[in-house]
Amino acid sequence: xxxLSISTxxxxxxxxxxxxxxxxxxxxxxGLAAMLAVTECRIGEAGVVAxxxxxxxxxxxxxxxxxxxxxxxxEMQDLLLSTRNKLFKRPGHYFDSFxxxxxxxxxxxxxxxxxxxxxxxxxxxxxxxxxxxxxFRQQLALSAIPNxxxxxxxxxxxxxxxxGKTKSPRKTSKRYPSPSLGLKIPxxxxxxxxxxxxxxxxxxxxxxxxxxxxxTAQTSDFGRKVLLPEEISKLNxxxxxxxxxxxxxxxxxxxxxxxxxEGFWRCDGxxxxxxxxxxxxxxxxxx
Numbered sequence: 433x434x435x436l437s438i439s440t441x442x443x444x445x446x447x448x449x450x451x452x453x454x455x456x457x458x459x460x461x462x463g464l465a466a467m468l469a470v471t472e473c474r475i476g477e478a479g480v481v482a483x484x485x486x487x488x489x490x491x492x493x494x495x496x497x498x499x500x501x502x503x504x505x506x507e508m509q510d511l512l513l514s515t516r517n518k519l520f521k522r523p524g525h526y527f528d529s530f531x532x533x534x535x536x537x538x539x540x541x542x543x544x545x546x547x548x549x550x551x552x553x554x555x556x557x558x559x560x561x562x563x564x565x566x567x568f569r570q571q572l573a574l575s576a577i578p579n580x581x582x583x584x585x586x587x588x589x590x591x592x593x594x595x596g597k598t599k600s601p602r603k604t605s606k607r608y609p610s611p612s613l614g615l616k617i618p619x620x621x622x623x624x625x626x627x628x629x630x631x632x633x634x635x636x637x638x639x640x641x642x643x644x645x646x647x648t649a650q651t652s653d654f655g656r657k658v659l660l661p662e663e664i665s666k667l668n669x670x671x672x673x674x675x676x677x678x679x680x681x682x683x684x685x686x687x688x689x690x691x692x693x694e695g696f697w698r699c700d701g702x703x704x705x706x707x708x709x710x711x712x713x714x715x716x717x718x719x
Contacts, residue, residue, distance in 0.1 A: 433461030451478030454714045458697050459630075462488025466620075466637065467533040470609070475616050482717035484621040484710040486697050487630045490534040490637050492516050492526035493542065495629075508694070509629045534633065537640035541603035608644060617644055620686045621713045623706045625695020638688040645682045687713070 433455065453472075457465035462485040469483035495512055520526045523545040529535040609615035620641055624634035667675060689706060697707040 433457035433464045452481045452718060453479060454482040454484070454718050455480055456484040456710065456714060457488065458486040460489055462486055463490050463531075463533060466490050467530055469618055469620065470533055470536055471530075471615075473615050473618050475614050479618075481618050482621075482714055483618060484623075484714050485634070485637075486623045486706065486710065487625060487628050487695060488622070488634060488637065489630060491532045491633050492520070493532055493535070493540045494633070512629070534637050534640065536608045537606055537644060539601065539604045539606065541601055543601060605640075605643070607647060609648070611648070617641060617648075617685075619684075619717060621689070621710055622687065623689040623691060623695065623710065625691050625693050627692075628694045628696075631690065631695075634690075635688065638686050641686045642679075642682040645685050646678055649678055649681065 455465035455468050457463070465483050465485055466488055469480045472479045473481075489512070495509065495516065516526060520531070526532055527535070527540055527544050532540075609617065620638070622634050622638050624631040689709070691706050695706065697710070698704050699707065
């Protein structure tokens with residue numbers, strides 16, 4: 433993951449500086465960059481103002497939902513699942529929104545598997561846990577919203593009234609960020625390869641970011657939620673034009689580019705996998 437930072441002086445006579453930070457990353461680095469971008473973006477403070485992601489891993493939970501029929505993609509998916517098992521000692525760890533930042537915007541859609549790990553957390557793991565708990569306590573104090581850190585772990589399985597069978601949890605949208613948090617999601621440039629098993633994650637992340645922008649950008653009543661097609665058709669002409677302008681702005685704020693093949697960034701030759709385009713985009717955002 434790469435981090436670029438530019439410091440500017442807001443006005444003469446002030447000693448403090450406002451830092452403008454851009455983050456960029458691929459695969460695990462892309463997930464880390466996404467996590468920083470959606471949490472370190474407090475209005476009026478130094479923070480992330482742009483994020484460029486390529487084939488980001490933003491949802492460790494959903495990796496084994498579907499198998500890609502393409503051989504190369506299938507082999508990569510096996511590698512990703514093996515990596516997940518090595519990185520996370522307990523399944524509940526990758527259900528954490530900081531590990532899977534897509535879960536800031538929706539629920540995981542499944543229960544946390546029972547952990548096979550035994551024994552207490554090691555010192556580093558326990559410290560990371562305490563830091564996450566402290567972060568969410570601060571957010572709760574500001575927003576008075578339910579603690580979402582353990583949404584997946586505490587979600588109850590609904591009983592089926594017919595035969596007593598259980599239903600799997602559904603993927604439900606979350607309103608993030610809450611207005612009381614004082615966060616402003618920065619612009620994103622997200623790219624992926626058409627044959628990469630992570631392309632669906634990139635696409636969903638872009639969609640959820642756009643929905644988040646639409647929820648927070650509109651101040652009139654009809655813009656307080658993502659409208660269904662039949663609801664949009666009932667708007668008057670002025671509201672429709674305003675809605676169309678907002679949607680266009682959302683697509684400008686969150687760019688999604690899909691390249692050929694697996695689409696990994698490269699530094700050699702003309703086939704750079706979109707790296708130059710991402711760098712140019714970051715330069716424009718920081719300029």
